[in-house]
Amino acid sequence: MTGARSPRILVFGDSLSFHGPEGGHPADDPRLWPNIAASALGGSAELVAGAGWTARDAWWAMIGDPRVWAELHRADVVVLAVGSMDTLPSPLPTYLRTGLRYLRPDPLRRATRRAYLAAQPVLSVALRGRPSALPTRLTVRYLDTAVSALRVLRPALPVVGWLPSVHRAAAYGRVHTTRARTAAAIARWAAATEVPLLDVPARVAAHVLGGHGNPDGMHWGWQGHESVGVGMAELLRPFVTRAGGVGSDTAGWGHVG
Numbered sequence: 001m002t003g004a005r006s007p008r009i010l011v012f013g014d015s016l017s018f019h020g021p022e023g024g025h026p027a028d029d030p031r032l033w034p035n036i037a038a039s040a041l042g043g044s045a046e047l048v049a050g051a052g053w054t055a056r057d058a059w060w061a062m063i064g065d066p067r068v069w070a071e072l073h074r075a076d077v078v079v080l081a082v083g084s085m086d087t088l089p090s091p092l093p094t095y096l097r098t099g100l101r102y103l104r105p106d107p108l109r110r111a112t113r114r115a116y117l118a119a120q121p122v123l124s125v126a127l128r129g130r131p132s133a134l135p136t137r138l139t140v141r142y143l144d145t146a147v148s149a150l151r152v153l154r155p156a157l158p159v160v161g162w163l164p165s166v167h168r169a170a171a172y173g174r175v176h177t178t179r180a181r182t183a184a185a186i187a188r189w190a191a192a193t194e195v196p197l198l199d200v201p202a203r204v205a206a207h208v209l210g211g212h213g214n215p216d217g218m219h220w221g222w223q224g225h226e227s228v229g230v231g232m233a234e235l236l237r238p239f240v241t242r243a244g245g246v247g248s249d250t251a252g253w254g255h256v257g
Contacts, residue, residue, distance in 0.1 A: 006041075006042050006044060007038075007042070007043035007044075007045055007076040007077070007240035008045075008046045008071075008075050008076050009041070009043060009044070009046070009076065009240075010045075010046050010068075010071050010075035010077070010078045010079070011034045011045055011048065011078075011079045011081055012047070012048050012058040012061060012062065012078070012079065012080050013048070013053065013058075013079075013081040013082060014049055014050065014054070014057075014081070014199075015049070015050075015052065015053075015085075015219060016052040016082055016084055016107045016165060017032065017033065017034055017047055018032055018047065018049055019214060019220070020096060020220070020221065020222060021100075021215075021219075021222060023214075024051075024067070026235075027047040027049075027171065031210070031222050031225055031226075032047075032233065033225040033228040033229035034047050034079075034081075034229070034232075035227060035229070036226060036228075036229025037087060037228075037229040037233040037235075037236065038151035039238060040229065040230065041233050044052075046071050046075070048061050048067075048071075049081075050083050052097075052098075052133070053085060054085050054086040054134040054139065054142075055080070055082045055083055055086055055134065055138070055142035055146070056134060056138065057082070057141070058080060058082045059145055059146050062146055062149070063149075067227060072076075072150075072154065072157075074158065074235075076149060076157045076158075076239075076240050077157070077160065077236055077240055078157060078158070079159075079160055079161070079162075079236075080146060080159065080160070080162075080195075081161070083139055083161070083162065083163070083182065083186060084164040084165040084200070085133055085134075086133050086134035086136075086138075086182060087122075087132050087176065087178045087179040087182045088162045088167070088172055089124035089130070089131075089132060089173065089176075089177070090133040091119070091120065091124055091126075091127050091128070091131070092116065092119065092120070096116070096184050100112055100113050100116065114243065120171060120173075121170060121171055121172060121173065122173070124172045124173035128177055129172075129176060129177025130177060132178040132182070133150075136178060136181050136182045136185045139182055139186065140185050140186060140189045142213075143161065143186065143189065143195075144193065146159075147195060158236075159195055160196045160197065160198070160239070161195050161234050162197055162198040162199075163183045163186060163187065163197055163198070163200050163201060164183050164186070165201060165208070166201050166204070166208055166209060167208060167218040168208060168209050168211070168217040169218040170216075170217060171217075171218075172218075183201075196235055198228070198232055198235050199202050200228060203224070203228050203231050204220055204228060207223055207227070208224065212224075220233060227244075248255075
C-alpha cells in the first residue's frame with residue numbers, strides 16, 4: 001500500500017461470504033462481512049466466491065481465473081475464507097451434485113435433483129457425517145498450496161485464513177462430524193506456516209446454533225456478518241497499516257501450473 005491509497009482486500013470465499021438471512025446478495029452489498037471489514041479499514045473488498053466452494057475451488061480460481069491474476073497485482077492482503085463447506089457431509093460424490101445441472105431433458109434433471117436433496121440428510125445421518133465434501137488432508141493441502149504459491153509470486157503479500165463455521169442445517173441432517181478434526185488440522189497448519197486465523201465459530205456459533213441466521217441453518221443473518229466483518233478487520237489491521245508497495249513483487253499467474 002502506498003501513500004494514502006485505501007487498502008484492497010482480496011477474499012476467496014464460499015456462500016458464507018455472500019449469503020444473508022434470505023439468500024444470496026451481490027458482492028458489493030455493504031452488509032456482507034467482506035465489505036464490513038473493508039469499510040472498517042477504509043478500503044475495499046474484491047470477492048471471488050461460489051456456492052459450495054471448498055479450499056480446492058479457491059485454488060482452482062486462483063490459478064484459472066485471469067481476473068484474479070489482475071486483482072493480485074493490486075491486493076494488499078488475501079483472505080482465504082474457505083474450509084467451512086469442506087466439512088459438510090457429502091454422502092454422494094461431489095461430481096454427482098455438481099453434474100446435475102447438465103442432465104437433460106429438464107424433467108429428468110428436476111427429478112434427479114429432488115431425489116438427491118431427499119437422500120442427502122438421510123444418508124448424512126446414516127453415515128454419521130462421512131465422507132465430508134473434502135477430506136481434511138486435502139483441505140490443508142490446498143490451503144498450503146495456495147499460500148506457498150502466493151508467497152513465491154508476492155513474498156510481501158499478507159495472507160490470512162479462518163476456522164470452519166458451524167451449522168444446524170436440516171439439509172445435512174444437522175450432522176457436522178468432521179468440522180472439529182478439520183479445524184484442528186487447519187489450526188496446526190496455520191501455526192506452522194504463520195498464517196493468522198479468524199476464529200469464526202467464536203463469532204457466529206451462538207448466532208447460527210441459536211437459530212438467528214438464515215432459516216437454512218447454515219448461512220448467517222446480518223448480525224453474524226457484522227461480527228465476522230468486525231473480527232476480520234481487527235485481524236487485518238496490522239497488515240494493511242504496514243503494507244509496502246503493491247505490484248513490485250507480483251509475477252505472472254499465467255505461468256502457474
